[in-house]
Amino acid sequence: MTAVAETPSPARAAAPARGPAEAVRWPALVAFGALLLRDARVLTRERWRFLIRTVSQPLMLVFVFTYVFPTIGQELRAFDGQASFSDILVPGVIAITMLIKGVQSVALPLVDDFGYTREIEDRIMAPLPVWAVAVEKIVAGALQGLVAVVVVFPIVALVPAEPVSLDISWGHLLAVGLLAPFVGASLGLALGTLVTPKQVPMMFSVIILPVTFLGATYFPWTQLEAIPWLQWAVLINPLVYLSEGFRMALTSLPSMPPAAIYAGLLLCGGLTAAIGLWGFRRRVLA
Amino acid sequence: MTTTPAPAGAAAATAGDAAHPADGGAPAPMIATEALTKVFPSGLRAVDGVDLTVAPGEFFGLLGPNGAGKTTIIGMLTTRVQPTAGRARVAGVDVVAQPARAKRVIGVVPQTNTLDRSLSVRENLHYHARFFAYGRRQAAERAEALLEQFRLTDKRDVLVDELSGGMAQRLMIARALMHEPAMLFLDEPTVGLDPQSRIALWELLSELNEDGQTVLLTTHYMEEADHLCDRVAIMDHGHVLAADSPAELKRTVDAEAIVRVAAPGRSEVEPPSPDQLARLRGVLAAVPGVRWAEVRDGQVECHADSARGLLPRLVTAAEEAGTGISDLSVSEPSLETVFVSLTGRELRE
Numbered sequence: 001m002t003a004v005a006e007t008p009s010p011a012r013a014a015a016p017a018r019g020p021a022e023a024v025r026w027p028a029l030v031a032f033g034a035l036l037l038r039d040a041r042v043l044t045r046e047r048w049r050f051l052i053r054t055v056s057q058p059l060m061l062v063f064v065f066t067y068v069f070p071t072i073g074q075e076l077r078a079f080d081g082q083a084s085f086s087d088i089l090v091p092g093v094i095a096i097t098m099l100i101k102g103v104q105s106v107a108l109p110l111v112d113d114f115g116y117t118r119e120i121e122d123r124i125m126a127p128l129p130v131w132a133v134a135v136e137k138i139v140a141g142a143l144q145g146l147v148a149v150v151v152v153f154p155i156v157a158l159v160p161a162e163p164v165s166l167d168i169s170w171g172h173l174l175a176v177g178l179l180a181p182f183v184g185a186s187l188g189l190a191l192g193t194l195v196t197p198k199q200v201p202m203m204f205s206v207i208i209l210p211v212t213f214l215g216a217t218y219f220p221w222t223q224l225e226a227i228p229w230l231q232w233a234v235l236i237n238p239l240v241y242l243s244e245g246f247r248m249a250l251t252s253l254p255s256m257p258p259a260a261i262y263a264g265l266l267l268c269g270g271l272t273a274a275i276g277l278w279g280f281r282r283r284v285l286a
Numbered sequence: 287m288t289t290t291p292a293p294a295g296a297a298a299a300t301a302g303d304a305a306h307p308a309d310g311g312a313p314a315p316m317i318a319t320e321a322l323t324k325v326f327p328s329g330l331r332a333v334d335g336v337d338l339t340v341a342p343g344e345f346f347g348l349l350g351p352n353g354a355g356k357t358t359i360i361g362m363l364t365t366r367v368q369p370t371a372g373r374a375r376v377a378g379v380d381v382v383a384q385p386a387r388a389k390r391v392i393g394v395v396p397q398t399n400t401l402d403r404s405l406s407v408r409e410n411l412h413y414h415a416r417f418f419a420y421g422r423r424q425a426a427e428r429a430e431a432l433l434e435q436f437r438l439t440d441k442r443d444v445l446v447d448e449l450s451g452g453m454a455q456r457l458m459i460a461r462a463l464m465h466e467p468a469m470l471f472l473d474e475p476t477v478g479l480d481p482q483s484r485i486a487l488w489e490l491l492s493e494l495n496e497d498g499q500t501v502l503l504t505t506h507y508m509e510e511a512d513h514l515c516d517r518v519a520i521m522d523h524g525h526v527l528a529a530d531s532p533a534e535l536k537r538t539v540d541a542e543a544i545v546r547v548a549a550p551g552r553s554e555v556e557p558p559s560p561d562q563l564a565r566l567r568g569v570l571a572a573v574p575g576v577r578w579a580e581v582r583d584g585q586v587e588c589h590a591d592s593a594r595g596l597l598p599r600l601v602t603a604a605e606e607a608g609t610g611i612s613d614l615s616v617s618e619p620s621l622e623t624v625f626v627s628l629t630g631r632e633l634r635e
């Protein structure tokens with residue numbers, strides 16, 4: 001113990017108001033930024049893992065449906081054969097990527113944190129309100145969603161056998177591109193605070209699978225006219241608004257009316273964020 | 287230097303003498319609770335009307351069996367459990383009204399390992415400091431200094447999964463201290479540590495306290511509370527039954543010191559005869575300060591109010607009577623005795 005005794009103690013403590021946080025105007029804001037820095041550090045450390053987890057599903061989807069299928073003569077077309085399947089799938093895959101990223105980057109780590117690791121404890125003790133820690137989770141998740149799309153976009157644009165015909169409307173792309181990752185991350189927060197580690201496999205079967213298959217990713221929502229009950233039923237699925245939003249922003253194919261898309265995005269985002277913040281508080285405070 | 291200089295006025299309040307506040311001139315308390323109460327939704331009164339005062343510089347212990355409510359009290363003081371009733375201030379900050387502000391003045395070492403497994407040892411400290419508005423340079427320097435102080439420099443770049451239990455615990459403490467909290471909370475910090483690591487941690491905590499750090503620790507080990515704490519609150523079923531210095535607690539329950547005296551046998555291997563023991567018992571029972579004595583397990587047990595100053599008198603008396611003494615051992619009254627006398631139960635059951 002002599003080694004310890006000889007070192008001048010940096011841990012010396014005297015009276016209450018010490019440390020730079022006391023001198024900063026908005027310590028909570030500084031803490032918020034530092035939480036983002038921490039997440040960025042973790043992301044760079046786990047970049048390969050991140051890449052693989054981000055790319056694998058979109059790559060498989062695009063490769064099988066838009067390269068293998070048309071090449072072996074098993075082609076799928078839409079709008080009475082007017083549109084190639086890749087034109088349908090591109091917005092869908094981008095939407096799915098954002099949603100899945102929300103689950104991967106927000107929900108799953110939170111389930112572990114609250115379930116057993118309690119690693120988030122130190123961040124909860126950072127000098128900012130508990131709700132702000134939850135908001136940081138959403139922001140970090142949304143940023144990861146954006147990064148994921150940047151990674152995935154070249155894949156969906158280049159892999160298909162038949163060139164993808166994009167028709168970008170920049171205004172919509174900007175708006176949807178900013179809203180969509182927040183919806184994905186908010187859904188991640190809601191799921192992450194509600195689900196226990198044991199329920200994760202169930203969550204995939206009961207929530208994620210139906211959401212991704214019925215999220216207007218593999219078919220345009222407008223074409224569901226043929227199955228009216230389903231066209232109505234899928235409106236509770238947040239992914240529908242992401243897919244239709246990107247369809248509207250990236251292609252010239254018919255989509256859900258813009259007002260409905262934005263209303264859906266805002267409503268789903270707001271609702272899942274509210275549930276997530278409530279759930280987070282419930283898991284953190286007794 | 288690695289430490290941010292404290293404002294001059296604040297530094298004057300250094301705890302060295304604040305640990306023993308003069309009567310009347312007591313400094314503002316570091317912790318003050320009034321009728322602090324937590325009733326969980328199940329209806330359980332985990333903490334029931336607790337009044338606590340901890341002075342700056344004090345090493346304060348909450349001692350009680352599992353389920354006594356220790357963790358719940360720490361939870362309330364550290365903004366994580368919402369009190370059902372009562373008030374709590376830490377370093378002058380109302381923890382219920384201003385939780386985010388309260389978090390700036392407290393450092394917490396929870397009962398379980400909560401280190402960030404996605405970060406290295408050094409980064410666990412670094413990012414913690416960043417949360418508290420330390421700049422990059424400042425955080426880096428302070429991290430290195432604390433790594434050194436807590437003997438973790440060798441491990442600075444490994445992920446925390448690779449740390450032993452004792453190292454992980456040291457890192458948790460270092461992390462809690464990164465932002466120079468006025469108040470350090472430790473919840474059962476030595477549970478699960480091997481005896482060696484426990485002793486090392488005790489030394490470390492004592493040194494921190496000697497350097498002026500105010501500490502509140504919970505434990506269900508009475509030796510730990512006795513060894514470390516200036517004052518101990520004994521808890522059971524959500525109530526504080528008594529709070530005082532260990533010595534005073536022991537005195538109030540009228541506990542006694544027991545001195546075990548071994549007599550030399552006629553040879554190396556032969557134990558002393560019953561006669562010899564009986565004669566020694568008679569001699570020792572007459573020594574002033576000894577309440578009574580008995581022969582037990584081949585030794586004489588002397589029961590006394592206090593062992594202080596008693597041993598030389600016992601030795602002299604035995605020599606004068608020609609019996610002699612081959613060994614002496616003292617067991618002072620313990621906080622265990624205090625707990626039993628307060629609750630009628632053993633501390634560990």
Ligand SMILES: Nc1ncnc2c1ncn2[C@@H]1O[C@H](COP(=O)(O)OP(=O)(O)O)[C@@H](O)[C@H]1O
Nearest residue numbers: 286326328332351352353354355356357358359
């Ligand atoms: N979140 C909670 N909800 C309900 N009961 C709880 C909760 N936390 C603790 N308790 C109960 O409160 C009592 C005191 O617990 P605790 O403060 O953890 O005791 P200690 O730390 O002294 O072992 C126990 O009976 C425990 O089961």
Ligand SMILES: [Mg+2]
Nearest residue numbers: 356357397474
């Ligand atoms: Mg406990």
